[in-house]
Amino acid sequence: MPDSAISIRRLDSTEAGFREQLAAVLAFEASEDEAIDRAAATILADVKSRGDAAVLEYTNRFDKLAASSLSELELPQAELRAALEQLAPGRRSALQSAADRVRSYHQRQKTECGSDGFLYTEADGTVLGQKVTPLDRVGIYVPGGKAAYPSSVLMNAIPARVAGVHEIVMVVPTPQGIKNPLVLAAAAIAGVDRVFTIGGAQAVGALAYGTQTVPPVDKIVGPGNAYVAAAKRRVFGTVGIDMIAGPSEILVICDGTTDPDWVAMDLFSQAEHDELAQSILLCPDAAYIDRVQASVDRLLPTMPRAGVIRTSLADRGALILVRDMDEACEIANFIAPEHLEISAMDAGKWAAKVRHAGAMFLGRFSSEALGDYCAGPNHVLPTSRTARFSSPLGVYDFQKRSSIIQVSEAGAQVLGRIASELAHGEGLQAHARSAELRLK
Known part of the structure; x- marks a missing residue:
């Protein structure tokens, strides 16, 4: 193997021990570090006890700020609107187009998912039914620091607004006081009501318990680091949460008819998230898998995040030779991936055989990246095989249902x-x- 080649695990479904090998590839322990969990618990207890003072203390310490009050860390609506107005025209147009598509999809989802409730009357006059009402207030956690995710703002806030949530409170850390204008602009477009530049377990605690400045919410949604995940676990029950998300995943089922460069880049698109992300290819054509490997080797050096991609593919990636497309679908159901691309002729035929996937991208032109940003369906998806029993974030996550019995x-x-x-x-x-x- 040349020095430039990427070491990606190669598996063959016909070999003895394949299922055990596949299970080893999929194995991911959230490995909740006891130290992280203890730290999150301590912070939450402190926030619950001291409110603003605790949130301010942790925020100043962790984000290297010097705020004198928590009210200083709430951004006025004028600042959000200014961020939107100051975007370059092309960037603003793209953000608005993405928001429009996400909103349109979730408005359709609201209608199709029975969000208007129902009533029916039995022969003796008894009335039964269901009333659907939106949550009063939700909190949206948006990651900050290493990366900024305006798409996360759109995907979390827009379905909440479409659902009819009365107030949306967003928290986003701004280490060293650096605010991302695209994130603020996305908050303006999505209709976020209040924005606090706080993050970490202290932000989760503030949203869950409420402080003198931050109002308590009914549900917290959005991804974060290990401390945020640990805090969300602990406040569940006091508030609702969306999910505990694991590393990003993509599974590509390909029949060998797609340009291998396209498939290689689709694998990269998830691997670049972080070293724990997972990218897997299932294909019945051994020669095609070799072509994808060659594309990976050739294209990786051109990637700015090549180091992260290389580690992700080597540690958690796999190129898997299967007997046929039917077996590929069977294996996909076992994997239950976050993102599933069916890059094949007659993709709908194979999609009909898949029961477990967070989102399915059908056909060679449906790259997963389009779903991340602007296709319309939500990009907040179940990971770590939880697609077996979980669904994408949607309007239904921001509503609750009451039974009617008269x-x-x-x-x-x-x-x-x-x-x-x-x-x-x-x-x-x-x-x-x-x-x-x-x-x-």
């Missing part, structure tokens, strides 16, 4: 006898008597 007098005669019988069977006499009192 029993008629005639209905009470029937239901009361059923309830009485079952209540006595459970030994709950007050339940039974409550139903019986309404019987004629």
Whole structure:
């Protein structure tokens, strides 16, 4: 192997021990560091106890600021609008177009997912149904520091706004006071109500418990570092959370008809996130896999984040030879990837065989990167095989449902006898008597 070649694990589904090898590739322990968890717990307890003072102290320490009050760290709406107005025309147009597409998709989702509730009346006049109401206030955590993610603002805030959430509070760390104008502009476009330049476990605590300045929210969404993840775990129950996200993932199923450079770059697109990201290719054509490997070797040196990509591919990537496309779909269901590209002829045929994936990108022109930014569907997706039981972030995550039960007098005669019988069977006499009192 030449020195420039990238060491990516090669697997063959026909070989003995393949399933064990695949499981080893997929294995990822969130390895919740006890020190991180203890630190997050300490910070949360302090924020709960001291409010503003604790949040201010941790923010000044970790982000190297010198704010004298937490109110100084709330950005006025005028600053958000100014950031939007000062963007270069091309950048502003792209941000607005992405927001429009994300909003349009989630408005359609709201309609199609039964977000208007329902009522129906039974023959005896009993009315049953469901009332759907938006959450009062949500908190959106937007990462800061090493990278800025305006797309994260759009994907978290827009479905909340479409759902009808009354107030959206955003927190974003600004180490050394450096604010990203694109993030602020995205907040303006998405309709965020309040923005605080705080981050870490202290920001999660402020949103969960409320302080003298930061209002308590009903749910916290958005990705963050290990301290943020640990804090979100701990405040769940006091507030709702979206998910505990793991490293980014892409699985590409290819029949060998796509330009191998395209597939190599799609693998790079997730590997560049961080060294723990995962990129896997499933293909029934061994010669094509060799061509993808050659593309990887040739293109990697051109990537600014080549070091991160190289480590990610070497440690957690795989190029897997499968018997056929049917087996590729079977393996995909086992992997349950965050992002699944089906880069093949008649992609819809193969998509019909896939049950578990956060998002599916069908056809050779559907690169995962388009979903990250502007296709429309949400890019906040289940990772680490949780697509087996979880869904993308959506309008439904910012709503709750109340059952409606309006029993008629005639209905009470029937239901009361059923309830009485079952209540006595459970030994709950007050339940039974409550139903019986309404019987004629």
